Amino acid sequence: MDQNTTAVVRLIEATELSGRDDLIAQAKRAFLDYLAALLAARREPAVENLRQMTDEGRASDRARLYGFASHYLDFDDAQANIAGHFSTVLYSVLLAVARPDDAVCDFLAAYIAGAELEGLLGARLNPEHRRQGWHSTGTVGTLGAAAAIVRLRRLTGERAAEVLSLAGTQSAGMAFEAGSDGKPLHAGFAAEHAVTAFRLVEAGLNARTNLFDDVTGWLAVFTDGRRCLDVARMQQEWLQPGQILEPGLWMKRHMYCSAAICAADGAEELYRQGLRMADVRSITVHFPPGADRALRYTRPQTGREGQFSVEFIIWQILQHGRIEDAYFRQSTVPQAFLEALPKFHRAYDVPTLPLSERAVPLTAETVDGRHWQADVREPQGSPARPLTIAQQKKKLEMAVGSLSTGHIIDTIGNWPDGEIGPCLDWIKGEMFP
Numbered sequence: 001m002d003q004n005t006t007a008v009v010r011l012i013e014a015t016e017l018s019g020r021d022d023l024i025a026q027a028k029r030a031f032l033d034y035l036a037a038l039l040a041a042r043r044e045p046a047v048e049n050l051r052q053m054t055d056e057g058r059a060s061d062r063a064r065l066y067g068f069a070s071h072y073l074d075f076d077d078a079q080a081n082i083a084g085h086f087s088t089v090l091y092s093v094l095l096a097v098a099r100p101d102d103a104v105c106d107f108l109a110a111y112i113a114g115a116e117l118e119g120l121l122g123a124r125l126n127p128e129h130r131r132q133g134w135h136s137t138g139t140v141g142t143l144g145a146a147a148a149i150v151r152l153r154r155l156t157g158e159r160a161a162e163v164l165s166l167a168g169t170q171s172a173g174m175a176f177e178a179g180s181d182g183k184p185l186h187a188g189f190a191a192e193h194a195v196t197a198f199r200l201v202e203a204g205l206n207a208r209t210n211l212f213d214d215v216t217g218w219l220a221v222f223t224d225g226r227r228c229l230d231v232a233r234m235q236q237e238w239l240q241p242g243q244i245l246e247p248g249l250w251m252k253r254h255m256y257c258s259a260a261i262c263a264a265d266g267a268e269e270l271y272r273q274g275l276r277m278a279d280v281r282s283i284t285v286h287f288p289p290g291a292d293r294a295l296r297y298t299r300p301q302t303g304r305e306g307q308f309s310v311e312f313i314i315w316q317i318l319q320h321g322r323i324e325d326a327y328f329r330q331s332t333v334p335q336a337f338l339e340a341l342p343k344f345h346r347a348y349d350v351p352t353l354p355l356s357e358r359a360v361p362l363t364a365e366t367v368d369g370r371h372w373q374a375d376v377r378e379p380q381g382s383p384a385r386p387l388t389i390a391q392q393k394k395k396l397e398m399a400v401g402s403l404s405t406g407h408i409i410d411t412i413g414n415w416p417d418g419e420i421g422p423c424l425d426w427i428k429g430e431m432f433p
Contacts, residue, residue: 001161004212007231008117009160011238012147015113017105017416026244027108028412032392033077033251034087035408035427038070040399042431046181047072050188056432060195063096063145065431068188071137072181073328074307075395078258079115080247080356082122083129083294084136085187086144087249090114093145093191094152097198100421106152107420112242114148119243120234124219124227126355130175131290138173138186139222145194159201161209166197168211168218178257178296179305247356248383253391254323256307259294262360263310265379267317275364275372277318280343283364285310288350291360299341303330311344312337314362358382400430 001009017024041047047069054061070076071088079086090111098107118140122129129136146167150160170193173186201207211218214228250258263285285292297309306312307328315337316323327333350359361375378384380391387395396405411423 001158001209002213002217004214004217004229004231005161005164005209007235008212008229009150009157009164011235012113012117012150012160013154013156015109015116015151015239017109017112020239020242022245023112023239023242024105024108024416026242026249027111028415029251029386029392030077030087030111030244030249031091031108032396032408032412033249033387034070034091036392036395036399037073037076037088038066038092038399038427039430040075041069041072044069044072051432056428059096060192060199062428062431063093063191063195064188066092066095066188066427067191068181068184069431071184071187073255074184074257075252075255077252078250079119079122079243080250080358081119081126081243082136082140083126083355084122084141086115086118086141086244087111088187089137089141089145089190089194090118090148092187093194094148095424095427096191096195097149098152098420098424100419100424102152102420103416104418104420105416108416110148110152112239112244113151114144114146115243116238117147118144119247120237121219123355124229125222127290129222130293133175134222135173135175135177135183135186138190139171141173141187141190142167142171142193143218145191146197149194149198153198158209161211162201162207163194163197165207165209165211166200166205167194169207170197171218171222175294176296178294178308179300179302246383249386250383251381251387251392253381253387253395255325255328256313256323257294259292259358260310260313260360261379261381262358262376263362264313264317264323265376266360266362266374267314269374269376270362270364270372271317271321273372273374275318275366277315277340279366279368280318280340281365281367282343282345283314283318283362284345284347285314286347286350286361286363288352288359289348291350291353291358292346298344298346299338300333302332303328306333310346310360311341314344315340
């Protein structure tokens with residue numbers, strides 16, 4: 001192994017949660033949020049179609065299904081450094097490979113190790129990685145998932161490096177898939193590929209162990225040799241305080257791309273001020289350069305495309321006073337929205353911001369000549385304003401009903417004591433009825 005890869009493997013191996021109640025609490029919140037996203041999608045036709053070709057007994061198949069389903073509705077958490085989604089891949093792969101007698105504390109530590117690697121790599125890659133058109137949930141997520149397996153199964157040395165290497169060589173995912181089943185499949189593929197890498201190494205196959213070599217390694221390939229792994233910096237930043245705490249996780253109240261959250265809360269503010277869609281002459285959404293890349297549909301035709309359209313999201317709020325998640329499941333967008341589209345404009349006049357900061361101000365003019373503006377920098381669900389317990393409960397209830405929600409919250413509230421087995425059985429029962 002090269003020095004860089006050796007250092008990464010040792011960081012993963014050494015990830016422990018003793019005395020880190022802050023990380024444990026956030027990992028539990030992330031798991032509740034993950035379950036809401038996973039189970040809300042379990043009866044979707046596309047999820048059912050994938051389930052029909054899934055072998056319940058194969059860990060790689062389960063990982064693919066769980067990853068696809070938990071990202072299918074775009075209801076899962078996001079993180080600024082990777083400009084993508086953490087929990088959909090990490091918890092999917094862990095649920096697929098965990099054994100019934102695995103301790104919950106190891107399950108959570110594995111999640112945190114995977115998140116740590118993803119976040120620190122993402123900070124080295126972005127924003128260029130995103131601007132080049134990669135979907136980091138599939139690229140960085142594959143490595144994070146492998147790291148989670150390495151930590152859960154207590155792999156060390158070259159075996160750990162080989163798992164990471166075989167997972168890393170399968171890193172893929174292109175952002176143009178947004179609005180199709182291809183985007184959630186990136187999460188499914190990332191989880192599946194990590195499991196496959198683990199199983200291949202278990203079976204005796206090998207791989208090069210210079211994954212993070214400065215010249216030919218994973219980071220050098222994705223940055224055309226312009227970036228290398230700063231091992232000293234990674235060692236200083238590992239769990240200081242932790243990527244799920246800082247820059248933290250963005251959790252959603254509704255089923256749309258997290259790049260629109262600031263604009264959505266801004267639209268809610270304008271609605272509270274009295275602005276209504278019928279009165280709007282024009283409305284402009286202001287972005288930093290390139291910050292709307294994930295919101296690729298300016299004229300969406302379907303509900304799925306509308307999840308990645310800031311125009312569609314703002315229109316719902318100014319038209320109805322709220323987001324209607326049912327719109328995102330419709331085969332066509334409402335005619336009233338299409339008629340309102342000429343009123344919408346995008347501008348790129350907000351200064352470039354650090355990865356951890358977002359700003360999407362709104363300005364509007366009404367037919368009576370009045371001017372309106374809103375600039376929400378810390379929307380509900382952002383790290384600075386996390387979802388409340390009541391909001392997380394409501395999100396779970398949308399997925400599983402109030403009776404199951406109470407049981408889930410009580411069970412996870414008692415973690416990290418005990419084994420993961422009962423949770424594995426319950427989720428398999430829900431996903432394979």
